[in-house]
Amino acid sequence: MTQAAQIGDAVSAIDTPALVLDLDAMERNIARMAAFARQHGVRWRPHAKMHKCAALAQRLVAAGAVGACVQKTSEAEALAAAGVQDLYISNEVIAPAKLARVARLARSLQQRGGRLAIAADSHEGVDRLAAALAGAQDAIDVFVEIDVGQGRCGLPPGPEAAQLALRIAAVPALRFAGLQAYHGKAQHLRGADERRSAIAAALQLVRDTLAAFAPAGLAVPLVTGAGTGTMVHEAGSGIYGELQSGSFLFMDAEYAGNQADPAQPVFEHALFVKSQVVSRSARHAVCDAGHKSHAIDSGLPLVHRPDPGDGGGEAPWRYANGGDEHGLLHADDGQALPALGQTVWLIPGHCDPTVNLHDTLVGVRGGLVQGEVAELLRVDARGALT
């Protein structure tokens, strides 16, 4: 397929629509996250379901991350094939054929000095995992997932989690590694106080679960979870030992809608869709980026106006849904519409599924106005669904 850009191209030459990554902004985000984790004495294992890119997973490890989370077996396979060493499937796997792949991948990573971990939330799941790993030379880490408010996977907090952990601990090929406790819904509660309250409730559920482990005589080596919207609370809890936040790397319009928490590092938008006006009438302009180029599950994109003077700002145009291949731009009162052919920069509504629509992240240095293309980053696990 035609690449939207070549290394060395001016930003103005990038074809549209393209997913553009401001590498300078991203690196500032990484530095802030690394400092935050150091300051709180917690490990960080950023979720690669967001960026799906081995080069970025490795860059995060170089900055201090302990490895990467993924949601899918095929994501783990794609990132491992591209060189990532330490992977955790923070999700349940049930199909025997897929568990056989998990076992193969675990062995392959162990043989090269890496590791694979996985989550479970049912006795049947653990039994199937044990069957797939029967006879394995090295045990793999298994986390018990509990539901701390997300309302999706996970056992109810409390004694059931301890019982499942005991079952894991009884299998030679499995090692009980701790609790998977992620409250995804809390990430996007708008008010900082709402997020604090939601995580306070989640922390109590984790404490209840840890208390239920005492009679079982089984230590809980680690509690892992948290996302970009709430990590300030998990990091300061003394309970969570590992943060899975991934979106801090790129940010998106959904996170931009959150009321800021003063204790949280300020992360910058680093991910943009470059688009172009292809049709224009008196009432609106139409750009060439619809929801095949950015995900709209969490809302429509914001329109960004890069400004070399002050670092950028919001453009005076509102994006309205124009379908799969188009976006409609309406001007704020008294403002002119963009001209035919003009470049329009979008901040996607939701970074994770937006990245999954693209094969390449066009990495730019020097800003979106005067900068140039410095890297083409392959989205190694794009479309890795199984």
Add this chain to the structure above:
Amino acid sequence: MTQAAQIGDAVSAIDTPALVLDLDAMERNIARMAAFARQHGVRWRPHAKMHKCAALAQRLVAAGAVGACVQKTSEAEALAAAGVQDLYISNEVIAPAKLARVARLARSLQQRGGRLAIAADSHEGVDRLAAALAGAQDAIDVFVEIDVGQGRCGLPPGPEAAQLALRIAAVPALRFAGLQAYHGKAQHLRGADERRSAIAAALQLVRDTLAAFAPAGLAVPLVTGAGTGTMVHEAGSGIYGELQSGSFLFMDAEYAGNQADPAQPVFEHALFVKSQVVSRSARHAVCDAGHKSHAIDSGLPLVHRPDPGDGGGEAPWRYANGGDEHGLLHADDGQALPALGQTVWLIPGHCDPTVNLHDTLVGVRGGLVQGEVAELLRVDARGALT
């Protein structure tokens, strides 16, 4: 990347989540569409923005279609590279670098006996296209797009369209080919009467535009447009000579919500996401297909229960959004939830952007229960955005 299936596999062996195409149902849809077009004496040029698959574009031509529509230059390139001969970019292209690609592709298709057409809705667009094609040996067909209710691209119906057509006709490398007049919004008006009224209004706008051509002394060779939801009206209008309907091939939950029009052929659901329950609690089951495996811009998927006896039906489970990688299944009153490990079949909300999430369509014959994998169809233009 690991393929979800191999040819000859039983349907039960297809990995999840996977995009599964019921080839038998699809072929019945093709036969009904071909008969419909013959009966109305109109050409059909199904929109390949939906299936993005060269093999399917060619199968449609074999069944009587005159070629394929696309929305993007890169879609045209991908399908042409995979052997499709007759392509129409039913959309505006403005960037000079992209218009240079249009010119190259047109030449390449002409040299092998094929053709490329394109739409335009501005004088500047036509001038840029003319510049890109300056010196071309063979002229290319250019359609003038008018806005007949979609509210997106296109000139206002009436004399402006005739003026633009005259400009096109004055350029040796361009040939005025007719009007592009697609009312996308009308496709999903729920009531059959609402759709009829919307297209009646669109037809009047086309008639007004045709009347405005008379003083210009320029013939309008073809009016092209229509979609699966309204084509019964355009086909019977005596005005439209070509139908662009694409969704009839696969159908989706969005079209299932339309009140049926008695004059419309009955098209069957042929596109499904096969998923599996990976977590289960008393209140819900969680399947492994979230909105990275099916697009939710037009609503959530329906849950399908294939039944070899009567051809299938709706399952007693409701799908709720579980995020990027998960779906939540709730049971209807008095019905049991699916078990851990059970297969769950989803009818995607919107076929076009769902296909764009997948590299492969797993083509099945013999039904979703007893059938087997007969073809793996490459989604050639997946991610072709530019």
